Amino acid sequence: MRTEPALHAARVEGRETYFTGKPCKRGHVCVRRVIDRSCVECNKIKRSEHYYRHQQANIDRMRSWREANPQKSREASNRWKRENPDRCEEITAAWREANREQMLASNRQRYAENREAYLSHNKRWASLNYGAKLAHNAKRRALQLQAIPPWLTSEHLGAIRQLYERAAALTRETGTQYHVDHIFPLKAENCCGLHAPWNLQILPGRDNSKKRNQVPNDRCAAAFLTL
Numbered sequence: 001m002r003t004e005p006a007l008h009a010a011r012v013e014g015r016e017t018y019f020t021g022k023p024c025k026r027g028h029v030c031v032r033r034v035i036d037r038s039c040v041e042c043n044k045i046k047r048s049e050h051y052y053r054h055q056q057a058n059i060d061r062m063r064s065w066r067e068a069n070p071q072k073s074r075e076a077s078n079r080w081k082r083e084n085p086d087r088c089e090e091i092t093a094a095w096r097e098a099n100r101e102q103m104l105a106s107n108r109q110r111y112a113e114n115r116e117a118y119l120s121h122n123k124r125w126a127s128l129n130y131g132a133k134l135a136h137n138a139k140r141r142a143l144q145l146q147a148i149p150p151w152l153t154s155e156h157l158g159a160i161r162q163l164y165e166r167a168a169a170l171t172r173e174t175g176t177q178y179h180v181d182h183i184f185p186l187k188a189e190n191c192c193g194l195h196a197p198w199n200l201q202i203l204p205g206r207d208n209s210k211k212r213n214q215v216p217n218d219r220c221a222a223a224f225l226t227l
Contacts, residue, residue: 010034131165138164138180142195147186149194159197167202177205185213 010018017031017040024032024039031040051058066073081088096103111118126133139160142148163180170178181203184193193199203211 007032007034007037131168132161134168134180135161135164139195142186145186145192147192147195149196152196156197160195160200163197163200163202170202179203179205179208181208181211184215188213188215191215 004018004020006018006020010016011034016034018034019031021029023029024042026039026042026045028039028041032038033040033043139148139157167178167180170176179202181201182193182195183199183201184191186193186195
């Protein structure tokens with residue numbers, strides 16, 4: 001049998017696949033394997049069909065392998081997560097959505113069984129990340145007031161966190177208490193502001209306490225609305 005030029009070139013170069021531009025018997029126009037000239041797409045279909053014909057046996061075999069090789073299993077899993085971050089995120093989000101109640105119950109049980117350890121960890125984390133703690137608490141209060149727009153991006157949330165971290169840093173550096181203030185308060189008499197970067201400013205604590213829930217004067221409000 002005459003060897004195809006593309007196949008011969010692939011063998012000479014030591015490649016595992018080659019491309020002829022011709023469709024296989026199933027109509028796939030894709031690369032073929034050098035070892036047996038088979039179509040790569042056909043092989044994928046065959047492997048998938050074989051897996052589902054023997055699905056339970058394959059699951060049992062992989063479970064046994066993971067139990068016998070825990071270290072290799074973890075390394076393979078971590079490598080796949082690093083190489084497929086988007087797919088990993090999709091799978092995780094889908095699982096959480098489908099198992100929300102189970103996940104919440106498991107979290108509650110784990111917290112109840114390790115309450116002291118969780119409290120100790122949270123206290124230590126808060127002492128090392130005081131600005132992030134302030135941002136988290138402010139976000140929780142804003143959620144309760146429905147003051148966080150659903151269209152805020154991760155960049156917006158990051159900017160909010162940076163403001164709280166900056167306020168905490170100023171407090172440490174100067175010894176004077178600094179707060180992150182909502183320019184338009186979340187709970188005012190005639191309007192309600194948003195928990196968003198453009199509605200936040202850093203003020204000394206005494207000035208923020210004096211401001212209370214007062215809205216800006218007309219000039220400040222006009223300038224704010226034109227941003």
